[in-house]
Amino acid sequence: MTESILFSLPEAILSVSALLLLLAGAWGGDQRTGLISIASITALVVAAFAAANPGLHGSAFHGLYVSDAFSAFAKVLIYAAAAISILIAPRFFAREAALRAEYPVLILLSAIGMGMMVSAEDLLTLYVGLELQSLAAYVLASFMRRDQRSAEAGLKYFVLGALASGILLYGISLLYGFTGTTLFADIAKAASDGLSTGELFGLVFVLAGLAFKISAVPFHMWTPDVYEGAPTPVTAFFASAPKVAAMGLLVRVSVEALGPASTSWQQIMIFSALASTILGGVAAIGQTNIKRLLAYSSINNIGFALFGLAAATPEGVSATMTYMAVYIVMTLGSFLCVLQMRGADGEPVETIASLSGLSRTRPALAAAFAVFMFSLAGIPPLFGFWPKFLVFDALVGVGLWPLAMVGIATSVIGAFYYLKIVKTMYFDEPAPAFAPAESQIERGLIAASALAVSPLGYLAIPFLAATSAAAARALF
Amino acid sequence: MNALNFPILSLLVAVPLLAAVACLFVRAESARWIALAATLIDFALGVILWLNYDIGGAQWQFVESVPLFGRFAWALGIDGIALLLIILSVFLMPICILASWEAIEKRVPEYMAAFLLMEALMIGVFAAQDLFLFYIFFEAGLIPMYLIIGIWGGANRIYASYKFFLYTLLGSVLMLIAMLWMARTAGTTDIPTLMAYDFPPQAQTWLFLAFFASFAVKMPMWPVHTWLPDAHVQAPTAGSVILAGVLLKMGGYGFIRFSLPMFPEASAQLVWLVFGLSMVAVVYTSLVALVQNDMKKLIAYSSVAHMAFVTIGLFAFNRQGIEGAMLVMLAHGLVSGALFLCVGVVYDRMHTREIDRYGGLSNNMPKYALLFMFFTMASVGLPGTANFVGEFLALVGAYEADSWVAAVATTGIILGAAYMLWLYRRIAFGEAKTAEAKAMIDLSPREMICLVPIALATLWMGVYPESFIAPMRQDVGALLARIERARPEGDAQLALGKVPTAPAAHAHGGAH
Numbered sequence: 001m002t003e004s005i006l007f008s009l010p011e012a013i014l015s016v017s018a019l020l021l022l023l024a025g026a027w028g029g030d031q032r033t034g035l036i037s038i039a040s041i042t043a044l045v046v047a048a049f050a051a052a053n054p055g056l057h058g059s060a061f062h063g064l065y066v067s068d069a070f071s072a073f074a075k076v077l078i079y080a081a082a083a084i085s086i087l088i089a090p091r092f093f094a095r096e097a098a099l100r101a102e103y104p105v106l107i108l109l110s111a112i113g114m115g116m117m118v119s120a121e122d123l124l125t126l127y128v129g130l131e132l133q134s135l136a137a138y139v140l141a142s143f144m145r146r147d148q149r150s151a152e153a154g155l156k157y158f159v160l161g162a163l164a165s166g167i168l169l170y171g172i173s174l175l176y177g178f179t180g181t182t183l184f185a186d187i188a189k190a191a192s193d194g195l196s197t198g199e200l201f202g203l204v205f206v207l208a209g210l211a212f213k214i215s216a217v218p219f220h221m222w223t224p225d226v227y228e229g230a231p232t233p234v235t236a237f238f239a240s241a242p243k244v245a246a247m248g249l250l251v252r253v254s255v256e257a258l259g260p261a262s263t264s265w266q267q268i269m270i271f272s273a274l275a276s277t278i279l280g281g282v283a284a285i286g287q288t289n290i291k292r293l294l295a296y297s298s299i300n301n302i303g304f305a306l307f308g309l310a311a312a313t314p315e316g317v318s319a320t321m322t323y324m325a326v327y328i329v330m331t332l333g334s335f336l337c338v339l340q341m342r343g344a345d346g347e348p349v350e351t352i353a354s355l356s357g358l359s360r361t362r363p364a365l366a367a368a369f370a371v372f373m374f375s376l377a378g379i380p381p382l383f384g385f386w387p388k389f390l391v392f393d394a395l396v397g398v399g400l401w402p403l404a405m406v407g408i409a410t411s412v413i414g415a416f417y418y419l420k421i422v423k424t425m426y427f428d429e430p431a432p433a434f435a436p437a438e439s440q441i442e443r444g445l446i447a448a449s450a451l452a453v454s455p456l457g458y459l460a461i462p463f464l465a466a467t468s469a470a471a472a473r474a475l476f
Numbered sequence: 477m478n479a480l481n482f483p484i485l486s487l488l489v490a491v492p493l494l495a496a497v498a499c500l501f502v503r504a505e506s507a508r509w510i511a512l513a514a515t516l517i518d519f520a521l522g523v524i525l526w527l528n529y530d531i532g533g534a535q536w537q538f539v540e541s542v543p544l545f546g547r548f549a550w551a552l553g554i555d556g557i558a559l560l561l562i563i564l565s566v567f568l569m570p571i572c573i574l575a576s577w578e579a580i581e582k583r584v585p586e587y588m589a590a591f592l593l594m595e596a597l598m599i600g601v602f603a604a605q606d607l608f609l610f611y612i613f614f615e616a617g618l619i620p621m622y623l624i625i626g627i628w629g630g631a632n633r634i635y636a637s638y639k640f641f642l643y644t645l646l647g648s649v650l651m652l653i654a655m656l657w658m659a660r661t662a663g664t665t666d667i668p669t670l671m672a673y674d675f676p677p678q679a680q681t682w683l684f685l686a687f688f689a690s691f692a693v694k695m696p697m698w699p700v701h702t703w704l705p706d707a708h709v710q711a712p713t714a715g716s717v718i719l720a721g722v723l724l725k726m727g728g729y730g731f732i733r734f735s736l737p738m739f740p741e742a743s744a745q746l747v748w749l750v751f752g753l754s755m756v757a758v759v760y761t762s763l764v765a766l767v768q769n770d771m772k773k774l775i776a777y778s779s780v781a782h783m784a785f786v787t788i789g790l791f792a793f794n795r796q797g798i799e800g801a802m803l804v805m806l807a808h809g810l811v812s813g814a815l816f817l818c819v820g821v822v823y824d825r826m827h828t829r830e831i832d833r834y835g836g837l838s839n840n841m842p843k844y845a846l847l848f849m850f851f852t853m854a855s856v857g858l859p860g861t862a863n864f865v866g867e868f869l870a871l872v873g874a875y876e877a878d879s880w881v882a883a884v885a886t887t888g889i890i891l892g893a894a895y896m897l898w899l900y901r902r903i904a905f906g907e908a909k910t911a912e913a914k915a916m917i918d919l920s921p922r923e924m925i926c927l928v929p930i931a932l933a934t935l936w937m938g939v940y941p942e943s944f945i946a947p948m949r950q951d952v953g954a955l956l957a958r959i960e961r962a963r964p965e966g967d968a969q970l971a972l973g974k975v976p977t978a979p980a981a982h983a984h985g986g987a988h
Contacts, residue, residue: 359583359586360583363586374619379615379616379618379619379645380611380612380615380616381612381613381615381616385612385615389608389652389656392652392653392656393656393660396653396656396657396660397660401653401656401657404653404656405650405653405686408649408650408652408653409646409649409650411649412642412645412646412649415641415642415645416638416642419622419638419641419642422622422623423626423634423637423638426623426626426627427626427627427633427634427637458544458545459544459545461545461546461547462545462546465546465547
């Protein structure tokens, strides 16, 4: 038992911190939010170190939970994204005086759920983790209670999320019914002599439920609405940490539980990946709201990450995880730039048109935004090129080069709308300038993430390659 | 490491890169001077590179390799072919900066930074010895060029910038997949090793087509050339010079470095495709150039026609053809660059590129008329200028491979003479069409400094091409040895021995 708790130390740390901080919030009131935020970030950092420590890796709770190189890789990304989501909140909510002590606590709770997701070795651990993450997320989406759009986003997210959970649960029950177990390893054993029709149905339903969480086409519809309506720091959170967690979960289920049936789910991944890259590219073209556009951009990028999983090799999995690592840097950077978009009175502005001529009113911000856009489009020498390179390399490695050709051609569609943002910032006549940036933290974070996806990022390749390869090896 | 004991190629890339960053933090005037200084330092480094290049020595010189990125390395090194193209780039860059000295008024620091970045990337393309490093340099050029066209371009610049970016991107991504396959199959990303690796012939066809998609767009070849006139017309003068002078050469360089040595069988098999497209390009784009009323567009179409000579020469599979193609690339880089500068000179004064608004410039702008005349003649291929040597050799090579191709290509030279001379007549001779044209003043000293060095270089290459053929002779020989086994049977059974090519060029002066 002590061993089990030791192996799940990150979750233990976060759970205790979340409960204590909730109490502190209840007694201390909202004026303590700053302290609670700092404490939450500290807890996340400590948890990240605990997760990354190889001495604390092992299987816990009779095989329901595992802590390995894969969960470590994902958890470090998740906790980092969660910490940044807490860091960037105060200034956004300050205007509405809407920042409450619950915000960091909710993010912590969500982080616990996400940690459980990537560590799940059992369908029920998976479900509990996912629900914990989702419930916190529904509240976060409607965090600005008096804002109609925020409330609407929360409701939409909840209804559609509940539907997806239902689909997932139905799939889980089918898998359990036909294999007689919920443990990944035992499901894999049962599936090794071919899938029965019932198991196949279970697989499809489970994957459909998970596709909803990573917002892969055809289960992406909620993404633009929720991204647009949710408060921007929350949107930044949605676009980063839960995506890594759900992708990690999808990878783990696909490889560990359904690994023997990889030919069955490969087709699903291929379809979903291609559909996501194409739809994420085409549908974004007509958008006028920057947050909606970034929502489609995240659909598009998730599609590319899925290409790695479609290869169904350790190399592919490592490519997918590298993709997620680079993706959260790019996407958090983009949302940080969106946070800087404030009108003269400090009210948030979200139209793409308001970015016109930003290169002349705020040259550094425009340059950083352009770096993120080109990077999301995967144009070398920016670092966003590298994960795309890896996923297609993995596809070529298993002989799927025709798919790689089609897949990479769809990246040209996506490039069009990223270029549109750059065009608006650099070629158009200036619109009224945004209010000046006040937050040094946000400025520093933008600079740091821009540097990380700049060509300097290539120097991190050996490190990323080693860690993501270790993560992938843990699954196979 | 090399004869110089310092990593000169990395330095060539680093100097403009650092200067580009520096430019972003200073005011317009300082940015101009920083840019000029950096490009001149790079030019000086280029000269040192050329002087220290050991002709007839090792195939790859100034080699440096640091396994910096895990999957691929920071590997640079040049042969004679790359050397010449690097020299062309560093020679044209200071001229581009000077040409934009006054023409660019808004956002000068960013402009200079974009140009310096461009220079670093171009040198990187020609010097890269690692497959993926090459790809990164090759693709990265899109970003600064997109900004140059889009910010400082003409009225329709946004359409042109999109077209340029998306067209070339689509071509290149397919090449990336082919590269991934090659790196896996051959187990290396080292370009010299890959150049000696024999890929299975069936795979070669696919690989060739994937690379072709990229290089044909960059080149550009008919029918994927349509981005070029738009990009050229809308780009600022210096942008056009760099596009025509160096960027187009990346396509030709790609054919020499990748398509021919890595896929010799596929190259031989698809020679009909290259020849067919090139023949159409020579005739069709020349005819299109004939009816243009926009000076820049006319020169842009003439670029497409000239580039068709390059592809014809390269795929002739013989020494004359390949050396001729290289010389056409160098000559075209100089001459079309200079022609764009000439257009820029009058555009700066009258802000129109319409041919009909000019006329009689030889009266009030004698120096300009003389230089413009010289470059017109060079573009036509007058003996004694650089283009003549290149085009003649390319045609000799083509004739040996296929006399029909040579015959059709030669009509391109006649048409070229027609549109260029007609352009010159309409601009420089006769009566001035407008009062503004009549009142224009002659070249300023700055403009002279831009144009005269190019004229001298063009003459040098025309009169003594040996200086330029010598560094690449051995490398062309190595390429020929590599592709010899796949060489298609030519229809002209000439009994050519190993005749040195340069004297042959002089002996047949009447071909034009």
